[in-house]
Amino acid sequence: MNNYIKNVLYLSSSLLLVFTVAVLGSCDNDDSDIIEPPPGSSSSAVSSAAGSSSSSAAATSSAASSAVSSAVSSTVSSAASSTVSSSSVGSASSAAGNTMGGYTWEQVGGSYADDVTTSVSTSGNITTITIDGAVSYNDGDSNGYATTGDGVDLMEDFSSASTISYTVDNQTATNIQVTVAIKTGTTWEWWEGHYNPDSGTEIAAGTSDTYTLSFSDANDWKSDVTGWSYGVSAPADLNDVHEIIFKVMIPEDGAGPVSGDVAISGLTIN
Numbered sequence: 001m002n003n004y005i006k007n008v009l010y011l012s013s014s015l016l017l018v019f020t021v022a023v024l025g026s027c028d029n030d031d032s033d034i035i036e037p038p039p040g041s042s043s044s045a046v047s048s049a050a051g052s053s054s055s056s057a058a059a060t061s062s063a064a065s066s067a068v069s070s071a072v073s074s075t076v077s078s079a080a081s082s083t084v085s086s087s088s089v090g091s092a093s094s095a096a097g098n099t100m101g102g103y104t105w106e107q108v109g110g111s112y113a114d115d116v117t118t119s120v121s122t123s124g125n126i127t128t129i130t131i132d133g134a135v136s137y138n139d140g141d142s143n144g145y146a147t148t149g150d151g152v153d154l155m156e157d158f159s160s161a162s163t164i165s166y167t168v169d170n171q172t173a174t175n176i177q178v179t180v181a182i183k184t185g186t187t188w189e190w191w192e193g194h195y196n197p198d199s200g201t202e203i204a205a206g207t208s209d210t211y212t213l214s215f216s217d218a219n220d221w222k223s224d225v226t227g228w229s230y231g232v233s234a235p236a237d238l239n240d241v242h243e244i245i246f247k248v249m250i251p252e253d254g255a256g257p258v259s260g261d262v263a264i265s266g267l268t269i270n
Contacts, residue, residue, distance in 0.1 A: 001073075007218055019231065028164065033219065034074070036092045038109045042113060047158045053223065068196070070155075074146070075223045086166075087176070087183040099125070099267075100122050100123065100125050100126060100127040100264065100265060100267055101125070101166075101267025101268065101269070102124065102267075103120050103148045103154070103244065103267070104121050104145070104148065104149070104233065105120050105146045105147065105148060106147060106148055106150065107119070107120045107145065107146070107147070107150075107151065108145040108146075108147045109150045109151075110151060110162055110170040112264060114143055114144060115133060116131050116132065116133030116143070116144055116258075117129060117130070117131060117144045117145055117146075118125050118130045118131065120133045120146045125236060125265055125266070126263050126264070127146055127246075127263070127264050127265070128261050128262070128263045128264040129144045129145070129146045129207045129246065129248055129261070129263075130153050130260070130261050130266075131144040131172070131248060131258050131259060131260065131261075131262065131263070133257055133258070133259070140190065143198050143247050143248060144247070144248035144249075144258075144262065145190075145245055145246065145247055145248070145249055146245070146246045146264070147221045147243060147245045147246075147266045148188050148243055148244045148245075150244065151243075152243070153242045153244060154241055154242055154244070155240075155241075155242070156241040157238070157239045157240070157241070158182075158215065158269060159238045159239040161215060161270055162213045162214065162215060162216065162237070162270065163212050163214050163215065163268075163269070163270065164182075164193070164212070164213050164215065164267075164268070164269050165210060165211060165212040165213070165268045166210070166211060166213070166246075166264055166265070166266055166267045167208060167209070167210040167211075167264070167265050167266040167267070168203055168208060168209060168262065168263070168264055169207075169208035169262070169263040169264075169265070170203040170206065170207055170208065170262060171203055171206070171232075171260050171261040171262065171263060172205055172207055172255065172258050172259060172260035172261065172262065173177075173260065174207050174250060174257075174258045175201050175203065175204050175205055175208075175251055176202060176205075176249065176250055176251070176258060176262065177195040177203065177248075177249050177250065177251055178191050178211075178246060178247065178248050178249075178264070179192055179194065179196060179244055179246075179249075180192075180213065180244065180245070180247070181193060181194040181243055181244070181247060182235060182243070182244055182245075183242045183243040183245075184235060184236060184237040184238060184240055184241050184242065185236060185240055185242070186237075186240070187236035188242050188243070189223055189224065189225060189237070190223055190249070191220060191221050191222075191223045191235040191236075192221065192223065193213045193214065193220055193221055194219065194221070194222075194230055195249075198228075200217050202250075202251040208263075210266065213233060213239060214234075215234060216234050217234060218230070218231050218232055218234045219231045221233070221234055221235050223235075244267075246264055248262050
């Protein structure tokens with residue numbers, strides 16, 4: 001009897017163990033019984049941080065790419081605009097035909113304004129000084145002038161140039177002399193070229209001629225520095241040229257008045 005009871009109890013224990021294992025196995029395989037970790041748990045935080053970091057990196061990369069693209073686009077656009085603007089201005093100036101020797105010309109003013117020049121105009125590469133008055137020999141107020149700009153600094157460097165040449169067409173009824181002057185250095189020193197250096201004489205009425213002055217020949221220039229005498233010194237500070245002026249006067253032994261046009265063309269500095 002005692003053995004029978006022992007066997008029953010042993011069998012019951014075994015069945016209970018088998019049942020327990022079966023139940024536990026069933027719970028492990030049923031996803032519906034698994035409780036997900038709460039949003040605030042470490043697993044969720046790590047997953048969320050990783051996603052956020054990935055999104056942030058993507059946003060940063062996108063922003064950087066956008067900024068670089070915008071900067072490049074802006075630079076290219078600006079450069080193109082600058083090129084078009086510069087080209088347009090140059091074309092407009094050239095098309096207008098308002099330069100002679102690469103410079104614009106106008107009447108003088110200030111301390112050496114004259115009383116006889118009525119106008120200075122440029123068409124194509126010819127600048128015309130129109131005179132109506134008693135032009136006299138070397139009298140500043142009674143000479144005709146044309147300048148590259150009254151008080152406007154050219155900021156030119158002629159130090160590598162050897163000569164300056166130009167052609168004068170005397171369309172008046174009177175013999176004249178024409179010379180060119182340049183202002184150089186910190187004091188804007190006036191260096192005046194010899195009138196008609198090639199022939200040493202005047203330009204007869206109704207005739208034209210071309211003249212060349214050497215920047216290294218003292219005989220072609222005079223200034224206050226030389227006591228207004230030729231043959232003392234060639235122009236100084238050619239690396240700092242501020243202004244170019246043409247001066248019209250009658251010969252020392254000539255007579256005025258002079259009225260009409262004096263056309264200057266072919267200004268070349270080389």
